[in-house]
Amino acid sequence: MSLEPSRLAVEYFPMATADLDGVAGLEAGLQVFPWSRGNFADSLHAGYSAWVARLGGELVGFSVVMRVLDEAHLLNIGVAAKFQGQGHGARLLRQAMALARDAGCQRMFLEVRPSNARAVELYRHFGFRQIGLRRDYYPAALGREDALVFEKDLA
Numbered sequence: 001m002s003l004e005p006s007r008l009a010v011e012y013f014p015m016a017t018a019d020l021d022g023v024a025g026l027e028a029g030l031q032v033f034p035w036s037r038g039n040f041a042d043s044l045h046a047g048y049s050a051w052v053a054r055l056g057g058e059l060v061g062f063s064v065v066m067r068v069l070d071e072a073h074l075l076n077i078g079v080a081a082k083f084q085g086q087g088h089g090a091r092l093l094r095q096a097m098a099l100a101r102d103a104g105c106q107r108m109f110l111e112v113r114p115s116n117a118r119a120v121e122l123y124r125h126f127g128f129r130q131i132g133l134r135r136d137y138y139p140a141a142l143g144r145e146d147a148l149v150f151e152k153d154l155a
Contacts, residue, residue, distance in 0.1 A: 008056045010088065012095060015040070015050035015062060022059045023052065030078050033139045040064070043075065049099055053079075053092055060088050063096045065108075072100035072154070074110040089122055097126070101154040108154055111147035113138055120148065128152040 015023065024037035043050050043064050049072075053060040061079035065072050074096060079088045100108055111134060112119050128150040137147035 010053050010055050010060055010091065012051050012053050015044060015052050017041070017044065019052050023062045026059055026062065026080050027076070027078055029081060032141065035076055048075065049096070051095065053088060055083070061092050063092045065096050065100055067100060067103055067105055070104055070106045072105040072108040074108060093122065093126060097152070097154055106153065106155050108152045110150050111137060112150060113145050114148055115145060123150050126152065
């Protein structure tokens with residue numbers, strides 16, 4: 001007897017080399033200017049906190065966090081399009097914050113495109129506040145796009 005996907009629990013695993021093709025493929029389906037497989041491989045090699053979420057073995061999403069001393073920087077987070085709107089992004093973000101806090105981080109930072117309204121709303125919902133703006137940070141179809149810089153106290 002097999003369980004329907006809705007009855008399976010999402011499981012979280014440290015990202016491994018075997019995950020790189022799937023994660024890069026998921027990212028490519030989400031972003032116009034995605035991270036490459038090499039970007040994710042470099043993150044693993046650097047020892048960043050990188051995780052994948054799976055539902056019945058299927059890749060749901062991922063997160064990558066760089067920790068430096070008592071600060072964490074959310075570098076990338078994504079949820080496969082077919083799993084969006086089901087709370088998976090919130091769970092990945094909650095897990096990333098908890099792991100950073102458990103590692104002794106006091107604050108978390110991130111950048112987000114102003115045009116990514118769903119992400120901006122998610123971060124604000126979790127108590128992130130805008131502390132700055134990076135002009136022309138992201139590549140965009142018609143030039144460059146600014147980044148909103150957010151911060152959250154994890155203590």
